[in-house]
Amino acid sequence: MQKLFYDTRTLDSACRQKYSLSEEVMMENAAAALKTEIFAVASEKNCRKVLVLCGSGNNGADGYALARQISGCFEVKVFECSPPSSPLCVLQAQRAENCGIALCALEDFFLEKTDSSSIVVDCIFGSGFKGGFTGSGGEQLMGLLAFVNSGEAFRLACDVPTGLHADGTLAQIVFKADLTVTMGAQKYCLYSDMAKNFTGRVKVGELGVSRPLFENSMKGGDGCEPSTLEKDIFLLDLEDMVLPYRRDNLVNKGSFGNAYIACGEKSGASLIAANACLRFGAGLVTLIRPDRSFAESPVPSLSMEFLTASNFGPRVSALCVGMGLGYDEKNTAFYGDYLLNFPEVRCVLDADILYSPAVVEILERRPKGCVLTPHPKEFSELLRLCGLGNYSVDECIFRRPELVEKFCRRFPEAVLVAKGANSAIGVFTAQEGFRLYINSFGSPALAKGGSGDALAGMICALLAQNYEPNSAAVTACLAHSLAACKVKNNFALTPADLIQNIGDL
Structure with a gap:
C-alpha cells in the first residue's frame, strides 16, 4: 500500500532542507518526469505535437521547463493562461523563449488544430488550486478546459488536474486527464469519488530523491514524524490482497x-x-x-x-x-x-x-x-x-x-x-x-x-x-x-x- 498525503508542500520544503536541493533542481526533475511520460505516450499513440497550458505559478514553471526539455523532439507550443508571476515561473518562461519555443496567448489555443496525434499538458494550477473560477479570467479558463476536455488529444495533468481541490472536491469544471503525473508522493485528492472521472491513470514523479526519501524527509529534520502532520491514509495495492489459498493438506470443511x-x-x-x-x-x-x-x-x-x-x-x-x-x-x-x-x-x-x-x-x-x-x-x-x-x-x-x-x-x-x-x-x-x-x-x-x-x-x-x-x-x-x-x-x-x-x- 502507498501513503496518501493531503498536502505535500511541507514535504517539499523539508526535502529541500534535508537533502540540500534547490527548488529549481526539484522543478527540473518534475519536468523530466513529465518528459518521460510524454515520450512513452507519443511512442504508443504516434503523437507529434505537445501543447502546454501554463499558469502563473510554479506549476506553470514546470510546464515551461517541460517545453524546453522536449523542444526539438516535438512540435511544442506554450499557451500562457496567465502571465508568469512567481520568480521561477518568470525564469523558466524566459528560458523557454530563449530556446525559440512559441509562447502563445490563451485565446490562441482555440485556433489550434488538436487531434489524436496531440498531447495537451495541464500545468495551470496543480495542487495550488483553491476556490473556483471567478471573473472574466475564470470564465476564459472554464471555456478553455471545456474545449480541451471535448477534444481528441491525449490529456496529461501535472501534479493535480486543474479544478480539483485538495480535499478531493471539484470546481465548476476540471481538466479531464488521461494521465496524471503527481509530484513527490501520492495525494488524497486524486482518490476521492469525485476525482475518479478526472485523474486517469496516476503515476508519481520523483523530484531529485527517491520517493521513500521524499516521503520521510520530515524524519530527523525538525523532529516531527509525518504522522503528526498527515493522517494515516493509504492507497491499497493489489499486493495487499491476501487470498484464502489452502496450503495445508490435512484439513476438512470445519477447518x-x-x-x-x-x-x-x-x-x-x-x-x-x-x-x-x-x-x-x-x-x-x-x-x-x-x-x-x-x-x-x-x-x-x-x-x-x-x-x-x-x-x-x-x-x-x-x-x-x-x-x-x-x-x-x-x-x-x-x-x-x-x-x-x-x-x-x-x-x-x-x-x-x-x-x-x-x-x-x-x-x-x-x-x-x-x-x-x-x-x-x-x-x-x-x-x-x-x-x-x-x-x-x-x-x-x-x-x-x-x-x-x-x-x-x-x-x-x-x-x-x-x-x-x-x-x-x-x-x-x-x-x-x-x-x-x-x-x-x-x-x-x-x-x-x-x-x-x-x-x-x-x-x-x-x-x-x-x-x-x-x-x-x-x-x-x-x-x-x-x-x-x-x-x-x-x-x-x-x-x-x-x-x-x-x-x-
Missing part, C-alpha cells in the same frame, strides 16, 4: 469455518451473499431464518450446497446480517441478542440492519469483530442513529474520510467499509490510532443490485476463515473489485458473474 447468513424478507439478497461466501472459501455456509422454517416456506433457488437453520448451532464462525433482512425489529433483535451474548463471533452488518437502533447497542457493547458495509445513504442513517450528526448523502460522499474517522473513533476496533467509487475502509485502535485505506479499483460495473450483498458475503467468508476484521475487509474489497473488472462489458455484470469470477482471481 474453514461455518458462516451463518441471515435470510430475511428478500431472500435473493441473502442467497447472493451465501453464494459469494461459499465461493470465497468458507467451509460451510448456513442460511438462518428464525421466523419460519425453510421446509414450510421454501426459498426459491435455494441450493443444496447450503445448510439451513431456524436457530444458531454450537459452532458459528461468523455471521452476516442485513442483506434483504427487512425492518421487522423482532427479527433484528434475534440477531442482535445473539451477537451481544456471543461477542467472540465476528460479524458483517450490512444494509437493513444499519437502519435499526439494534446496531447501536451492538457497537456500544462489542465493536471488536464487527465489519459494517454501508453505502452512502446507509452511512448517513448510521451516523444519525449513533448520535454522530445529521449528514446528507452528498456529505457522506464529499466528507467521507472525516466522517469515517468520526465513526471509527466513536467505536474503536469496529471496521467501517464506506462503499463508493473509491471505497474507504476505516478502523481506529489504541495501538495505531485511526487508519484509512482507499480502494481505487472500483468499477462502474458494480453499480448494480446485488453487488453489495456479494461483498458482505465475501467479508463473512474471510472472517469465518479467521482473518482479522480489517484484513478481511481489505482483501474482500480488492477481490470484489478485481472480479468485477473481468467482465467484458461493464454494463453486463450480474451478481452471478461477479461470484463466478472470484474463482479466476
